[in-house]
Amino acid sequence: MNTGRARTALAAATALGLAAALSACTAAATDIGARDDTVTIAVPSWVGAEANAAVAKHVLEKELGARAKLIQMDEPVAWDALSSGKVDAILEDWGGVAEKEKLYVEEKKTVVRGGDLGVTGHIGWFVPKYFADEHPDVTHWKNLDKYADELKTTESNGKGQLLEGSPSYTTHDEALIKNLDLNLKTVYAGSEAAQITQIKKYVEDKEPFLTYWWTPQWLNAEVDMVEVELPKYTEGCDADPAKVACAYPDTPLQKYLNADFAKKGGEAAEFLKRFRWSTEQQNQVAKWIAGDGMSSEAAAAKWAKENRSTWEKWLPEN
Structure with a gap:
């Protein structure tokens, strides 16, 4: 994933079960379909991002009664889809497509910042x-x-x-x-x-x-x-x-939301804004998925069961 990834890195192993673990396979923004009341989260192609999205989906569905869909996308495509409203959120951005951030956040204002993820890359x-x-x-x-x-x-x-x-x-x-x-x-x-x-x-x-x-x-x-x-x-x-002839910077990883979703997404949007966890927590879920072979759903459920005090803080205040 900033200048990596700043992210936005053998064949049979490449997916590590991503296609099966996510609820939808890689798709171009134009193939996603029209938005409905499902919360759609773009997932970049690394397991830390998969861990974020899996936990968010689990809590959205089990605690808020929302429907959530995860779609694996490379960063440039995800930003275009976020601007158009075909996805609602990116939960881990490394600043790798700064020109799209400037276009959609500052100029078109179709995307808004969703706050720090809590992890520094x-x-x-x-x-x-x-x-x-x-x-x-x-x-x-x-x-x-x-x-x-x-x-x-x-x-x-x-x-x-x-x-x-x-x-x-x-x-x-x-x-x-x-x-x-x-x-x-x-x-x-x-x-x-x-x-x-x-x-x-x-x-x-x-x-x-x-x-x-x-x-x-x-x-x-x-x-x-x-x-x-x-x-x-x-x-x-x-x-x-x-x-460029210098090292990469430290990058506090950011969340971004579609501007319309941020305004009208109710509890789901508020939850994603409040979603924030530590490097150690992300690494734990990522290890369960990529290192131990757990499905992303099972890893998210296990983490949520063991860390109620963390995710309860993400729930919208009544």
Whole structure:
């Protein structure tokens, strides 16, 4: 998922059951159909976003008696659908399509901010701790070329591989490699799930790797990775995507609502505005889904049963 994802990353594993777990499969905005009284939530293609949406759907339906539908969508399509009213909410935005945010929030005013999710996202380049322990200087970008031979793969054309997730994620990595003059090549696994599968294989074999990665992410509790220091982020250093030569910023993740839904959506809209949880809570549900193989519905129900004191605060006040 900001400049990732800032999000808006093998084939059989890529979905990790998303299509089955969500109540609708990936669809273009034009195929969603007309809005009705169902609360429709767009779900970007990473498991943290799936965790948000699954818990929101569970509480909406079980506690507020609403109907909710989840639709997996890449960020650019989701923003268009949000503006048109074909979806009502995005619960985890990383600022990856800033031009659409400006167009729909500031200019057309068809989308409104729904508040902080409560989770701060961070994107960067990471290596496994066992590799950093053996070569401490690899954790600074200026030294990455020294290890290009160890990082190269059959897909990286003789250069060091920078493992990426989904091609739909908005990243600065191509620009960073070019502008920092690094002997690296981005190689896309195809999805977050496929990237995780590849990382686990590298760790099992104790092989070195360099990957685009982020927090929060449930895998961080299982795989110890160390961030590579990139040139310090300063305000505006990523303003021109072609000239980026700095690190990714920390990003408080945001919710957005269709403006009409925000006004007329009643208790459901108020609930989504109040929805706010911690990195640890999101990671727990995400791990149950992606790590333990639970369905998103079962994971959401389990979390809700064990965390009543948290979600009760999200309910509209009578």
